[in-house]
Amino acid sequence: MRTPLTLNALALLGGLLVFHSCAQWPSDGWLLGLAPATWLLLRGGYWQPAGWFMLGLLWPLLWINPIQLQLPADWETEDVSAQGWIASLPEPVGQRDVRFEFGSVELSRNGRTVPLTGRLQLTWYDAPPAPLQVGKPWRFTVRLRRPRGFSNPGAMDYERWLFSHQIAARGYIRAQPEPQQLATATRYPITRLRQYIAAQFQRLLSGHPLQGVLAALAIGDRQGITQDQWALFNATGTTHLMAISGLHIGLVAGLMYLLAYAVWTRSNRLLSYWPAPKAAMLSAWFGACGYAALAGFALPTQRALLMLAVVTLALLAARPWQSSRVLALALIAVLLFDPLAPLSAGSWLSFSAVAVLSYLLAGRSKSWFKRLLLLQLALPVALLPATLWFFQSATFVSPLANLIAIPWVSALVVPFTLLGAIFSLLNDTLARICLQLAATNMEWLWYLLRELGTLHWLQLKLPAPPLWTLAFALPGLILLLAPRGLPGRWLSVPLCLPLFFFPQALPAPGQAWFTLLDVGDGLAAVIRTRQHVLVYDTGSRLGRSSDAGRTTLIPFLRQQGVHHIDSLIVSHSSAHHTGGVRSLRTAFPIDTILTGAPDQLAIATAKACDAGRHWRWDGVDFRLLHPPAAANWRDANASCVLLVQAGEHKLLLPGDLQVAGIQALLPQLRPYSPVDILLAPQHGWRPLTDQRLLTLTRPHYVLFSTTFKNRYGYPRQQTLEHYAATGATVLNTASSGAIQFQLGGTVAPQARQFRLHNRRYWHSP
Numbered sequence: 001m002r003t004p005l006t007l008n009a010l011a012l013l014g015g016l017l018v019f020h021s022c023a024q025w026p027s028d029g030w031l032l033g034l035a036p037a038t039w040l041l042l043r044g045g046y047w048q049p050a051g052w053f054m055l056g057l058l059w060p061l062l063w064i065n066p067i068q069l070q071l072p073a074d075w076e077t078e079d080v081s082a083q084g085w086i087a088s089l090p091e092p093v094g095q096r097d098v099r100f101e102f103g104s105v106e107l108s109r110n111g112r113t114v115p116l117t118g119r120l121q122l123t124w125y126d127a128p129p130a131p132l133q134v135g136k137p138w139r140f141t142v143r144l145r146r147p148r149g150f151s152n153p154g155a156m157d158y159e160r161w162l163f164s165h166q167i168a169a170r171g172y173i174r175a176q177p178e179p180q181q182l183a184t185a186t187r188y189p190i191t192r193l194r195q196y197i198a199a200q201f202q203r204l205l206s207g208h209p210l211q212g213v214l215a216a217l218a219i220g221d222r223q224g225i226t227q228d229q230w231a232l233f234n235a236t237g238t239t240h241l242m243a244i245s246g247l248h249i250g251l252v253a254g255l256m257y258l259l260a261y262a263v264w265t266r267s268n269r270l271l272s273y274w275p276a277p278k279a280a281m282l283s284a285w286f287g288a289c290g291y292a293a294l295a296g297f298a299l300p301t302q303r304a305l306l307m308l309a310v311v312t313l314a315l316l317a318a319r320p321w322q323s324s325r326v327l328a329l330a331l332i333a334v335l336l337f338d339p340l341a342p343l344s345a346g347s348w349l350s351f352s353a354v355a356v357l358s359y360l361l362a363g364r365s366k367s368w369f370k371r372l373l374l375l376q377l378a379l380p381v382a383l384l385p386a387t388l389w390f391f392q393s394a395t396f397v398s399p400l401a402n403l404i405a406i407p408w409v410s411a412l413v414v415p416f417t418l419l420g421a422i423f424s425l426l427n428d429t430l431a432r433i434c435l436q437l438a439a440t441n442m443e444w445l446w447y448l449l450r451e452l453g454t455l456h457w458l459q460l461k462l463p464a465p466p467l468w469t470l471a472f473a474l475p476g477l478i479l480l481l482a483p484r485g486l487p488g489r490w491l492s493v494p495l496c497l498p499l500f501f502f503p504q505a506l507p508a509p510g511q512a513w514f515t516l517l518d519v520g521d522g523l524a525a526v527i528r529t530r531q532h533v534l535v536y537d538t539g540s541r542l543g544r545s546s547d548a549g550r551t552t553l554i555p556f557l558r559q560q561g562v563h564h565i566d567s568l569i570v571s572h573s574s575a576h577h578t579g580g581v582r583s584l585r586t587a588f589p590i591d592t593i594l595t596g597a598p599d600q601l602a603i604a605t606a607k608a609c610d611a612g613r614h615w616r617w618d619g620v621d622f623r624l625l626h627p628p629a630a631a632n633w634r635d636a637n638a639s640c641v642l643l644v645q646a647g648e649h650k651l652l653l654p655g656d657l658q659v660a661g662i663q664a665l666l667p668q669l670r671p672y673s674p675v676d677i678l679l680a681p682q683h684g685w686r687p688l689t690d691q692r693l694l695t696l697t698r699p700h701y702v703l704f705s706t707t708f709k710n711r712y713g714y715p716r717q718q719t720l721e722h723y724a725a726t727g728a729t730v731l732n733t734a735s736s737g738a739i740q741f742q743l744g745g746t747v748a749p750q751a752r753q754f755r756l757h758n759r760r761y762w763h764s765p
Contacts, residue, residue: 009328011049012335015056016342025761031061060339066761067118067147067168071107076145077709079174081108083139085187087119089195089296090132091223093543098127101167102140104187118168120144124179125172134195135186140179144171148708148764150518151737151755154392154464154559155552163762164299164340190293194219197294200424204432210442213242214435217414218421220244220295227545235453237380237398238405245300246307246350249288251410252418253308256280256287278316285312294421299338300346306333307354323358327351345390349383356382360481376403378481385473385499388465392558396458405445412441462500463561469498504561506530510619511744512646514677517556518733518754519548520707521683522576525653526556527644529618532566533557536642536653538580549580554587556738565590566617569609571639571655573600596627596638596655609640611668620744621645625668626654626661636682637661643672646744650675652697657681662693674698676749677741679705680723683714699728701741701751708734 019026034054041051087103102120106113122142124132147167149158162170173179186192198221205211212224222242233239240247260283264276288308292301307330314321314329331351334341341347360378361371380387380398387394395401420434476495479488507513507530517524519539527534535557539548557565565588571577578601584590585603594609595601610629615622626641627633639655652675657665662681678699683706702723704715715732723730729751731739737755755763 005325005328005332007049008052009331009335011052012056012332013342015053015058016060016335016339017056019057019060019339020343020760022761023759025066026061028061031058034058056335059336063339065117065166067116067163067166070114070116070118071144071146071169072114073146075107075109075114077143078109079141080144081139082106082120082122082142082144083108083137083182084120085137086132086134087188088191089134089198089221089223093123094125096126096129097123098132099123100132102138105168107144116168118166121162121167121170123172126175131199133192135188135192137182137184137186138179139182141174141177142171143174144169145709146764150520150552151758151763152518152552152556153515153738153754154555154557156555157760159763160343160760164343191296194221194294194296197421197424200431201421201435204420204424204428204435205439208439210439210446213442214413214417214420214438216242217244217248217409218294218417220298220301227550232449232453234393235395235397235456235459236401236405236449237395238401238449240349241405241409243300243346244291244295244298245346246304246354247406248295248414249291249301249304249308251414252291253284253288255415257284260284278318281312281315285309291418299341299344300350303334303338303341303347303350306330306337307350309333327354327358330354345386348386348390352383352386353379356481359478373403376406382477382481385465385470385477388460388462388499389470392464392555393459393461396460397452397455401449401452404448408441408445413438413445416441461558461563463504464559465499466502469502472496473499507618507742507744510647511742512620512644512651514644514651514741514743515556516679516703516705516733516739517548517552518737519552519705521705521710521712522548522579523571523655523679523683523705524548524553524580525679526553526560527651528560528562529620529646532617533562533564534567534569534622535565535584536569537571537577537655538568538584540576541579547579547583549583549587553580553584557588562588564588567592567594569593569640569642570595570597570601570606571653572636573597573638574636574656577656594624594640596633596640597635611641619646623672625672626657626665628664631664633661633664637664639681641665641668643669643675644743645672649677649743649745649749651677651741651743652699653679654681656683666692666696669696676743677701677703678728679703680715680719694723694726698726700748702728702730703739704730704732704734706732706734710734 035058038051038054038058041047041054082102082105084102084105086100088101090098090100093099100122102122105116105120107116120142122140146169147159147162149162197219198215201211201215201218205214212222212226213229215224216222225242233242257280261276261280264270264279270279285308288305292305295301310330310333311326314326334347356379357375360374377399380402384394416434416438420431420438423431423434472495476492479486480492480496482489507528509530511529513528515526517526522540523537524539525536527536535553538553541547542551568584568590570581570593572595593603593606595606596609598606598608608629609624611624611626612629613624621644623643624640625643627638636656636658637660639657639661641655641657642653644651650672654665673696675697676699678697678701680702683704706714720730731751731753733739735755736753740752740754741749743749
């Protein structure tokens with residue numbers, strides 16, 4: 001008996017999801033033990049879905065290469081010779097710094113050679129002014145680390161991204177021995193072509209503010225899109241326009257279909273060889289392949305090509321297949337080709353969108369205008385659960401913005417942009433004309449998007465909904481979007497309501513939740529009571545266009561359902577503590593900003609955090625113990641020192657106080673000692689010479705905020721021994737990820753280490 005193909009596809013997806021939930025890479029014994037049973041079950045019958053489920057468990061073992069362990073552990077942070085080819089478009093990350101991927105790499109050290117199947121992600125500090133050419137062979141001396149990223153609730157899993165993009169190690173190029181360009185043959189011809197087109201766009205559209213947007217539409221190079229432009233795309237729900245995926249591939253395929261059909265039907269000879277619809281469909285697929293090549297065959301374009309290939313084969317076979325069967329085949333093809341697809345939000349959104357389109361178009365009005373209107377209005381609503389799950393935000397401006405933007409970009413921007421890209425290889429004059437037309441059309445759309453982006457009251461921001469609310473919302477949306485006359489449609493409202501009104505976990509009165517976020521060598525912490533939120537420091541800047549506020553703090557606060565910050569404390573003026581202030585102020589209204597360096601923070605509303613200030617939120621006490629008012633403390637010794645007391649539990653945040661500052665703090669601290677949790681001053685940079693702080697506080701936990709194997713070498717081993725000798729539990733965000741505590745309960749605070757509790761097989765040890 002044949003089982004439904006959709007059920008088999010979902011079973012395969014379920015098996016892959018179970019595999020991707022593994023904390024460790026499974027042993028090869030899985031393959032030997034389950035392969036025979038899987039083969040028997042796949043042959044057919046009632047148990048065939050079980051066979052597809054088991055195939056999902058086994059397939060990654062055959063397809064995925066655990067590249068995160070390729071670099072020998074004893075080679076980390078040591079000088080290693082790397083020979084290979086520049087494999088990606090170089091990305092500026094500073095005034096003279098550049099980052100790129102290095103492929104076909106062979107590493108060598110002390111006579112030992114290790115070939116890599118993955119790529120290196122390298123940063124070249126003070127790179128030569130001449131642009132690096134893709135495909136050129138080089139020999140570098142590098143210092144590498146296994147892939148590793150920060151680990152925080154709500155934030156992007158960067159290690160997962162590195163793993164899915166086959167990055168075997170990250171590092172930087174040493175100035176000595178001097179990098180050497182080799183004379184061997186070049187590689188990566190498609191990426192070299194993309195680099196040439198990108199350079200042509202920069203030259204032909206020099207100074208145009210939307211040049212980066214057009215480059216993203218043509219070749220998938222999004223380096224030129226500014227943070228303000230990304231913010232507008234997010235606010236209007238049009239970010240998907242900047243990621244070449246199903247929409248763009250489908251657009252080019254449609255244009256190629258119409259062009260090929262028109263040419264084919266004008267020739268009787270061609271018609272005698274093959275029917276025009278089949279020839280046009282095959283031409284459409286090849287045209288889509290060409291566009292995907294221009295986009296660098298990024299993973300979303302690969303998935304879109306596979307889906308289009310399934311549709312093409314179905315049409316060429318001339319069989320009346322149901323849309324659900326075609327979608328199931330496409331899902332199976334994508335999952336077998338890319339077993340990591342379930343880890344991507346884009347995959348879920350793409351397949352959800354196609355499924356919704358098929359559902360909405362089945363048996364509905366034949367008027368093309370009514371269909372278009374229905375799709376544009378209903379699609380954002382249908383994708384709302386997935387959008388809230390992945391991004392904790394949505395915008396009700398999106399239906400109107402996309403109703404205008406999608407046809408506008410499809411008809412007036414993308415065609416001229418692609419023509420400009422083609423002509424940039426042949427004739428500058430024609431290329432400039434096409435690109436100017438595309439830029440002008442994009443400017444008109446940009447004006448409209450700016451107006452829509454000001455409607456902040458239409459933007460919805462919620463904490464990540466629990467899975468059970470999605471389970472209710474799915475049948476609710478099916479009923480909501482069903483044709484008129486279907487009995488029980490009214491049930492859609494109660495089924496969807498939990499998605500927006502679910503009980504959210506909050507501290508009880510008199511309790512506080514403390515989270516020390518994993519931001520590397522900087523510092524960022526959040527303290528939450530039942531109705532208030534305090535942020536202590538905002539981490540470092542991360543390159544030219546990012547910071548810890550944007551990448552870590554804001555996603556964490558969004559996931560927690562925070563819409564407003566009552567108090568922001570910036571301990572002092574160090575860049576490791578102030579990097580995310582601007583991003584945080586842009587994202588949230590902040591009532592009070594306190595700092596130990598109001599004259600250096602350059603915020604007019606910032607106030608000095610003078611010792612003696614005290615307030616009480618929801619039964620939790622907050623006290624500032626340092627610096628004293630009118631005292632002339634500077635730099636690290638001006639750090640705001642915050643003491644938080646919830647019930648019998650105390651937390652001390654001393655910023656980066658040095659020895660002199662600690663000595664001044666001790667008299668203020670004595671009435672409130674001991675404390676349960678102490679944040680180590682100076683990130684453990686050197687052992688404290690004043691033993692009295694530890695003697696006075698006697699903490700149960702000492703916390704460090706550092707980067708894993710950082711170049712400064714802290715916390716020093718001597719510092720760790722210094723703290724451990726007191727009997728305290730020492731934790732470091734470098735190995736623990738974000739560290740969370742609940743204060744004020746009936747039991748002593750217990751640490752929850754996010755990296756350990758959420759470990760997956762792609763995470764480095």
